Amino acid sequence: MADIAPQILFFLFLAAFLAGFIDSIAGGGGMITIPAMLIAGIPPLESLGTNKLQSLFGSGSATLAYARAGHVRLSEQLPMAALSAFGAVFGALLATIVPGDVLKAVLPFLLVAIAVYFGLKPNIGDVDKHRRMGVFLFTVTIVPLIGFYDGVFGPGTGSFFMLAFVTLAGFGVLKATAHTKLLNFGSNVGAFVVFLFYGVVLWKVGLVMGAGQFLGAQVGSRVAMKVGAKVIKPLLIVTSVALAIRLMADPSHPIRVWLGW
Template sequence: MDRSLDIALHLVAFLFLAAFLAGFVDSIAGGGGMITVPAMLLAGFPPLETLGTNKLQSLFGSGSASLAYGRAGHVDLKKQLPLALLSAGGAALGAIATTYLPADILRIGLPFLLIAVALYFALKPNVGDNDRERRLSVAAFSATVVPVIGFYDGMFGPGTGSFFMLAFISLAGFGVLKATAHTKLLNFGSNVGGFLVFVVFGVVHWKIGIAMGICQFLGAQLGSRFAMKSGARIIKPLLVITCLGLATRLLLDPTNPLRLWLGW
């Protein structure tokens, strides 16, 4: 029986609003899961089913943003399809690895990685919309960075968009808007890879996931248009805020292994 039939109407409205806001924020700076995952947990979904259903509705948001950026010419969807497939493959392996590998090390180190990403964008003055010199070849970038970040997304997830953004800007030499557009496509690929694994394990609530997905789609359409209009002027500060917000949330999580070890 679908769990969505048992959710109170006010919680359904809460989830729809969270999905719309997540789609808006994620299409600009990533981090949409920071909004939807806690919202679903508050609504009473078990953790694994929250992750599975979140992957379903995230497909709508990342897919919506990819289409918007593609139509505007900021990313060639067909040309970048192989990268999206590599991201999907990495995410599928990462999702499978969650059943074998402990995630505590990731949960301990991730907040500090996100803070480092935030500082990079906040303190680097020449991060703008113009492309710069590439530091890593296309082949090397495709074979290493893309599947590794995809693997991380499938295994854990928070901050994936921020890591893709950092990689495109610092290693591929992309401007902020172009990096955002390419990030959404690869994030769509990693969402597909992780989602397929969660489907196999039967932990996806289809009705609520699709309904939230529609809200994410609409939010992402609005957010991507806002980003294309404002460029680095809005993307850069929102990316910094998103990274710091996600790092703070992870550090304040009562189940964070670091807090448990230190007795906070």
């Protein structure tokens, strides 16, 4: 596509900064960056590919911030990140040949369910609880499954990882957020490799937005570590509901098409 004007690049930088801030705390940054790229005139497939490039900077930045503060040990979690990337590779490959109408139809209801769960569980805080699933089983089943989802579709991946860590691994909210960013980084890597192979990554746009993502994630992760569950829980609930509304607001959403809205 033709070279993008500086003011459009600045707009995309600001959108990425906001997305990085929100994503480092509660996930859902893709619901800001992808529409922003579409508004800028970038075709849908290139928007998806470029989104994975710029997302690497946000998830990587947040991961480093949480690791430096001791909330996640990177060496211990690398197998999980690798399996998240592995799942995302197959998801992205599937996305190139299979329409995602079923996922699009179900996702808003899943996101609302996540919001309701966190909203109605007042005892969810920063303290770890009882683990309901062993580390090995969690690593080889839940992690690649969510990674696969991130590759094939994407929105809400952070919310799903958060839910899994809190309910199955027994993590406190802050610890779950820190580990979510590392696994999200892994799934971003896996999907990015596939999109790169298909040649749908716009490097100039991706790097400019990546800078915004990096800075936004640094700010957001510091806010999360300073305030903890007091900010993470409300933002997670609001983000999940906002994602559901945003998806349903699309006239091309399968449910709206089926119902003739």
